Amino acid sequence: MTHEQAKTLIGERFGSAEVAPVSAEATGKGLVVTVPAADWQSFARFAKDTLGCRFFSFSTAVDWKEQGLEVVAKVDNLDSGLALMMKTKLGPGVSECPSLVPVYRGADWMERECYDMFGIRFDGHPDLRRILLADDWVGHPLLKSYAVDTPHPPYR
């Protein structure tokens, strides 16, 4: 499947739909698709089943300060070389996002790390707890609002 075919398919399935703006623009390495948060899981299902992107590459988040958080995930179709970057903006003050674990099992630890660093609550995640930091950690360090010199007794 080429990028153009994938773009057409996305436009048919999500572009003309009743929901929200889906902008798909082709880049040199793949497609960047921005979907609303309500379509996050259904789009992942569509990408896996229809576009054949069965490889979950990574998932992370971006803190755009007053514009809120943005969740980013990259999935690949290793057979045809299609790389699909999925993005969704959560909006200011929102930290809930649908989980991709029901679709991609590999999203489990990625979303745990995302929760650890950004405090995003993934609805439907089977085991959402901290993965890198200690269990008694206060705050989410990769948020722009996190003070780096937050005291963490007894060692600093």
Next chain:
Amino acid sequence: MGLRVPGAHPRVEIKPPVPTIPAPIWRNIKDLQEWEQLHQKRPEGDKHSAAFESLTDGIHSFPGGFVVTTVADAFLNWARKSSVWPVTFGLACCAIEMMATFASRFDVERLGMVPWASPRHSDLMVVSGTVTIKMAPMLERIYDQMPDPKWAVSMGSCANSGGPFRHGYHVVKGVDRVIPVDVYVPGCPPPPESLLNGLLLLQDQIAHFRRTGRRAAPNPKVD
């Protein structure tokens, strides 16, 4: 197989209680005088016999007898410094240089050092690398498991002060906030020659342990 409760479900096992670890005593000890006071206060069963105590006291107070005791101290310190066993404990990239130091090219065995894989048989901890806040309790616990007298070498910028990660969110700003450190080896990472120099300095400190009579103390936490 654990204990079984009669009548209960056969798979229900009673776990033995988790042992509580007492707070280490070295934490409150500032110098050798306090250490000796503590040893005078320890329970009867833990002391030398009264005859031995009076014998050593008598030798020390006898005119010229201090020569015997200081010579004995010098001998004991020579023995200590000649067989410092570092515990193999690597944290980050400094551990590679530490391993190179322990290997045949730089050969610390000529200094009497045997890298030993158990803290309970070791005298020295080389903190080689970045100490994260999550790792610090484990490091402290391993240090507490080492028998006295024990020494610690802080190796590399990260262990000295936090290094390039000092302003990060998860790094302890110097391992001396966790355990007392005797020798700081600068470098990022220090080459094996630097670590060897630090180990020689440590041997020098051990040889003069009695004369200086001070233990290193954890630094105050100031920011």
